[in-house]
Amino acid sequence: MKKLLSFILVFLLIVGCSEILTRVKPYEKEHFADPKMTLNILEGRTEHEGHIFLIREASAGGDSTFQGGCGCR
Amino acid sequence: MKYLLLYSLLTFFLFAEVNVGDKAPNFTLKTLDGKQIHTMQEFKGKVVLLNLWASWCKGCKKEMPEFITLQKQNTKDFKLVAVSLDDSKDKASHFLSTLKQKIPFTVLHDSKKHLAKAYSCSAMPSSYLIDKNGVIQQILIGSLNHNDIKVLQEKINALKKKEKR
Numbered sequence: 450m451k452k453l454l455s456f457i458l459v460f461l462l463i464v465g466c467s468e469i470l471t472r473v474k475p476y477e478k479e480h481f482a483d484p485k486m487t488l489n490i491l492e493g494r495t496e497h498e499g500h501i502f503l504i505r506e507a508s509a510g511g512d513s514t515f516q517g518g519c520g521c522r
Numbered sequence: 523m524k525y526l527l528l529y530s531l532l533t534f535f536l537f538a539e540v541n542v543g544d545k546a547p548n549f550t551l552k553t554l555d556g557k558q559i560h561t562m563q564e565f566k567g568k569v570v571l572l573n574l575w576a577s578w579c580k581g582c583k584k585e586m587p588e589f590i591t592l593q594k595q596n597t598k599d600f601k602l603v604a605v606s607l608d609d610s611k612d613k614a615s616h617f618l619s620t621l622k623q624k625i626p627f628t629v630l631h632d633s634k635k636h637l638a639k640a641y642s643c644s645a646m647p648s649s650y651l652i653d654k655n656g657v658i659q660q661i662l663i664g665s666l667n668h669n670d671i672k673v674l675q676e677k678i679n680a681l682k683k684k685e686k687r
Contacts, residue, residue: 474635474638474643475643475644475645475646475648476574476576476607476635476638476643476646477635478578478646479576479578479607479608479609482578482579483578
């Protein structure tokens with residue numbers, strides 16, 4: 450009995466961590482697909498925010514990964 | 523040795539998948555309006571394309587008009603059964619209403635995802651081509667475009683010609 454119980458325990462430990470149980474299934478991704486789950490929820494406002502920043506700070510460049518904003522280009 | 527066999531058996535059931543040549547798992551599901559109940563059994567004798575979709579899946583939206591055409595072209599011995607895996611029926615109904623076309627195929631709702639589990643759905647959308655005897659003949663993973671549907675039509679025609687055992 451003790452052997453069987455320990456077997457079940459080991460089985461549950463091994464199988465419980467298996468990828469097939471822990472992975473989010475494709476049909477369970479409804480909430481991930483929600484627009485509010487995007488990394489930048491203010492995506493639509495980014496351009497507007499950039500414009501305001503440019504006017505208020507009187508600065509340009511350095512807000513993208515393209516070029517460094519050193520003014521050498 | 524006894525435990526090893528037991529472990530193998532349990533693992534086999536856990537990882538069991540639906541494959542081509544397997545009997546299509548049965549289901550009993552309600553339509554989107556909740557008025558009718560359909561089972562896999564009642565489609566026996568017809569070639570069935572079982573499609574698993576959801577309103578939040580972009581690929582599903584893309585292939586839906588193709589499915590409408592496919593069902594319209596195959597009125598005899600063919601049934602397209604689209605099963606929505608949305609949590610809410612309203613989302614699925616809204617999705618279909620945006621297509622602005624009359625849906626000629628059967629639309630069922632499986633909020634508990636029992637069917638997706640039974641068919642071991644590995645991607646959204648997924649479609650299963652089932653012959654007249656209820657045997658899975660093809661598993662189509664991902665969104666189907668116009669050319670895919672053309673190839674599928676040939677396969678459906680071939681399956682329609684086969685007699686029911």
